[in-house]
C-alpha cells in the first residue's frame with residue numbers, strides 16, 4: 001500500500017543531538033521549513049552528568065545543556081519530533097526524499113541532513129555478546145557505579161578509553177587499561193591523569209581475545225602472557241575502541257559512502 005506523506009519540508013534533520021539541534025538553529029534562522037526527527041532527544045551527551053568544556057557553563061549536565069539547545073530551537077519554531085528513520089528513498093519526482101520511520105510514518109523533504117551520531121564498535125570476540133550487560137559494557141558513565149570496589153578492565157588506547165579508566169578508578173578497586181599499541185593516544189591531560197593514577201594498571205601491546213564466565217563475566221583472556229598468565233580475573237569489561245557513524249539506513253539512496261561510513 002502506498003504510504004501517506006504526512007508532511008512536506010524543505011529540510012529534514014535526522015538526529016536530535018548536539019549536531020542536529022545546532023543545525024536546526026541555523027535552518028530556523030534561514031527560515032527554511034524544517035523538521036528535526038530524532039530517535040532519542042539530546043543524543044549521547046545526556047549520559048554525561050557534568051559537561052565541563054562548553055563555553056558559558058563551568059559545569060552543566062548533558063540533559064540540561066540539551067534543554068538549553070532546544071529552547072533556542074523552539075524560539076525559531078522548528079519542530080523536534082521523536083522517530084527513528086529506517087529508510088530514505090528518492091521519491092517519484094527524484095529531487096525529493098521520502099523518509100520512513102519505524103512507526104511507519106513517512107515524511108517528505110527537499111533536502112536531508114544526517115546528524116545521527118555514532119555507535120560504539122564491538123570487539124567481536126568470543127563471549128562479548130553473551131556477557132553484554134552481564135559484565136561487558138560500552139558506557140562507563142552509565143555503568144561505573146555498578147563496579148564499586150571490583151576489578152575491571154578497559155579495552156582501548158584513545159581518549160575515550162582514558163576517560164573511562166579515570167572514571168572507573170573512582171569506583172573500582174583496580175582498573176586494567178589494555179591497549180593493543182605501545183602508547184596511549186588520549187588528550188595529553190587525560191594520559192597524564194591515567195599514568196599518574198595508582199588504581200590504573202596499563203597493559204600495552206596486548207589484545208583481549210575472549211571474555212569468560214558462567215552466568216556473569218569472570219575473566220578475560222589475553223593474546224599473550226601478562227605477569228605469567230594469559231587470564232585476568234575481572235568483573236567488568238568496558239569496550240572503548242572507537243565508533244562508526246550511524247548511517248546504516250542510507251543504503252537505499254544509492255550514494256557513495258566513504259569506507260568509514262559503510
Ligand SMILES: Cc1cc2nc3c(=O)[nH]c(=O)nc-3n(C[C@H](O)[C@H](O)[C@H](O)COP(=O)(O)OP(=O)(O)OC[C@H]3O[C@@H](n4cnc5c(N)ncnc54)[C@H](O)[C@@H]3O)c2cc1C
Pocket residue numbers: 014015016017018019020037038039040041042043044045046047048050051052053083084085086115116117118141142246249
Ligand atoms: C558518556 C559521554 C560523555 C560525554 N561527555 C562529553 C563532554 O563532557 N564534553 C564533550 O564535548 N563531549 C562529550 N561527549 C561527546 C559528545 O556527547 C558527542 O560528541 C556529541 O553528543 C555528539 O553529538 P551528535 O549530535 O553528533 O550525535 P549524538 O549525540 O549521538 O546524537 C545523534 C542523534 O541521532 C539520533 N539518531 C540516530 N540514528 C537515528 C535514526 N536512524 N533516526 C532518527 N534519529 C537517529 C539519536 O537518537 C540522537 O538524537 C560525551 C559522550 C558520551 C557518550
